[in-house]
Amino acid sequence: MAEPSDxxxxxxxxxxxxxxxxxxxQSYVDPDDPGALVFEYVQHFAAAIDALLPARTHPRIGIxxxxxxxLTLPRWVQHTRPGSPQIVLEPDTALTERVRAELPxxxxxxxxxxxxxxxxxxxxxxxxxxxxxxxDAFAGGSVPRELVTSQWFADVVRxxxxxxxxxxxxxxxxxxxxLGRVAAGLREAVEGGGGPRGEVALIATHEVLKxxxxxxxxxxxxRGGSLDCDEIRRQVGLWPFPTGVLSPKELxxxxxxxxxxxxxxxxxxxxxxxxxxxxxx
Numbered sequence: 001m002a003e004p005s006d007x008x009x010x011x012x013x014x015x016x017x018x019x020x021x022x023x024x025x026q027s028y029v030d031p032d033d034p035g036a037l038v039f040e041y042v043q044h045f046a047a048a049i050d051a052l053l054p055a056r057t058h059p060r061i062g063i064x065x066x067x068x069x070x071l072t073l074p075r076w077v078q079h080t081r082p083g084s085p086q087i088v089l090e091p092d093t094a095l096t097e098r099v100r101a102e103l104p105x106x107x108x109x110x111x112x113x114x115x116x117x118x119x120x121x122x123x124x125x126x127x128x129x130x131x132x133x134x135x136d137a138f139a140g141g142s143v144p145r146e147l148v149t150s151q152w153f154a155d156v157v158r159x160x161x162x163x164x165x166x167x168x169x170x171x172x173x174x175x176x177x178x179l180g181r182v183a184a185g186l187r188e189a190v191e192g193g194g195g196p197r198g199e200v201a202l203i204a205t206h207e208v209l210k211x212x213x214x215x216x217x218x219x220x221x222x223r224g225g226s227l228d229c230d231e232i233r234r235q236v237g238l239w240p241f242p243t244g245v246l247s248p249k250e251l252x253x254x255x256x257x258x259x260x261x262x263x264x265x266x267x268x269x270x271x272x273x274x275x276x277x278x279x280x281x
Contacts, residue, residue, distance in 0.1 A: 006021060006022050007019060007020065007021050007094075007095055007098055007099075008020050009098075009102050009103075014030070015030060015031070015032055015033075016028055016029065016030040016036065016038065017029050017030070017031070017070070017102070017103060019069055019070040019099065019103075021069065021095065024138070024141070024272060025039075026069040026070060026138065027039070027069040027070025027071070027072045028042075028070070028072060029070045029071070029072050029075065029103050031103055031104070034075040034076050034078065034079035034106070035076060035079055035080070037072065037076060037239075039072075039216075040205055040216065040239075040241040040243070041136075041169050041216035041217075041218050042072055042073060042076075043236075043239040043240075043241065044203040044204075044216075044218040044236065044239075044243065045073055045134060045136075045167050045169075045218060046073070046076055046080075046239075047203070047232065047235035047236045047238070047239060048165070048167055048203065048218065048220045048232055048235070049061075049077075049132060049165070049167070050080075050235045051228060051231040051232040051234070051235040052165050052220075052222070052227070052228065052231075052232070053131060053132065053165065055080055055081055058081065058131070059081055060081050060082075060083055060084045060085070061077070061081055061084050061131045061132055062084070062085050062086075062129065062130050062131050062132075062161075063077055063084060063085075063086050063087075063130060063131065063132040063133070063134065064086070064087045064088075064089070064122075064125065064129075064130045064132070064133045064134070064159065065086065065087070065088045065089065065133075065134045065136065066089050066118035066121070066122070066133065066134065066135045066136065066137050066147065067088075067089070067090060067118070067134075067135065067136040067137035067138065068088040068089075068090030068092075068095070068096060068099075068113055069090075069095065069099070069136075070099055070103060071088065071099060071103075071105065071111065071113075073134060073136070074086050074088060074105075074109075074111045075105070075106065075111075078105075078106055078108075078109045078110075078111065079106075082108065083108070083110060084110065085110045085112075086109075086110060086111045086112065087112050087114060087121075087125070087130075088111060088112065088113040088114065089114055089116055089117065089118050089120075089121035089122070090113055090114070090115065091115060091116055091117045093115045096113050096115070117144075117146075118135070118137055118144070118146070118147050118152075119146045119147070119152065119155075122152075122155050122156060122159060123155060125159045126159070127158050127159060128159070128160070128161045128162070129159055129161070130159050130160055130161065130164060131160075131161055131163075131164050131165065132164060132165045132166075132167065133156050133159060133160060133164070133165075133166050133167070134167045134168075135147060135156070135166070135167070135168040135169065136168075136169045138169075138272075141271040141272045142171075142269035142270060142271050142272065143169075143170065143171070143269055145267070145269060146263070148170070148178075148181075148182045148185065148261050148269065149185060149260070149261045149262055149263050149265070150185035150188055150189065150260040150261065150262055150263075151262065151263045152185075152263075153166075153185050153186045153188070153189035153190075154189050154192075156189065157189040157190055157198075157223050160223045161223075162223060162224045162225075163222065163223065163224060163225045164222070164223045165220065165221065165222055165223075166186065166190070166219070166220070166221040166222075166223070167218060167219070167220055168182070168186070168218065168219040168221075169216055169217075169218055170182050170183075170216075170217050170218075170219055171214065171215060171216045171217065171270065171272060172214070172215075172217060172270050173214045173270045174211035174212070174213065174214070175211065176211075176217070176254065176255065177258070178269060178270050179202075179217055179219075179255070180254070180255030180257075180258030181258045181259060181260060181261050181267075182219065182261065183200055183202070183219055183251060183255055183258065184255065184258045184259055184260045185260035185261055186200050186219055186221050187200045187221070187252075188260050189221075190221045190222065190223050190224070197224070198221055198222045198223050198224055198225060199221065199222055199225070199226055199227045199248040200219060200220070200221040200227075200248055200251060201219075201220045201221075201227050201229055201232065201245060201246060201247055201248050201251055202217055202218070202219055202220070202245070202246040202251045202254075203217070203218040203220060203232065203236060203243060203244075203245050203246075204216070204217040204218065204243065204244065204246075205241050205242060205243050205244075206242045206243065206244050207242075209244045209246070214270070214272070214273055220232065227247075227248065229245055229247045229248075232245050233245045
């Protein structure tokens with residue numbers, strides 16, 4: 001067995017469990033109710049999937065997750081689309097072992113966790129093999145540098161089937177300067193390569209969109225197809241957090257002039273503040 005990761009499990013009175021790595025909450029899992037999504041950005045992931053790949057027309061989806069932690073979203077996918085083949089790229093084997101011991105996965109799942117980092121694991125996947133790629137990796141207080149560059153996004157899009165969807169949690173500070181560069185790299189990837197051009201939109205709470213605090217944002221991109229932002233807004237509205245959706249044109253206006261990040265470039269990703277200190281004004 002791998003050495004124990006710096007992880008602890010906090011249980012609440014409702015039966016849910018928060019998985020905390022270091023001093024940062026990473027996941028919330030309710031083993032008896034996989035549909036109970038507490039973190040707002042995970043709700044945004046679910047809303048985007050339901051909007052763009054609804055269960056009535058996509059009862060099963062092939063999905064690759066970059067980052068695992070408590071495996072909250074894979075549990076939700078299994079709950080809403082039973083039998084969906086899912087690959088999770090999670091290099092922290094000790095974390096995975098502890099999560100599986102404390103929070104066993106449901107019977108009949110097809111969730112396969114591979115003990116590799118996102119870049120290595122994505123390179124090993126076949127082209128046109130996934131309908132959705134979810135990027136939700138966090139290490140040392142920020143998204144790993146190798147998971148925000150244009151070269152990375154080109155490989156992600158290679159793995160997507162035509163019309164497939166990329167979802168990425170990209171936390172940022174007010175001003176969204178880093179987000180703008182990440183979005184530019186993702187836009188370059190889904191718009192390139194010939195064929196129909198793709199689109200990139202953004203989901204975030206109103207507080208984050210208004211620049212009131214550091215917070216999570218979810219980039220939504222489609223390979224070779226348009227995004228139904230009206231339906232994304234409708235699905236987001238079914239969840240409790242006051243949330244906005246920036247259409248591809250609105251996001252482009254908000255991030256005018258941002259250029260993609262490249263492998264080998266010297267840049268510093270924004271760092272998460274200490275828990276409870278995300279508000280700036």
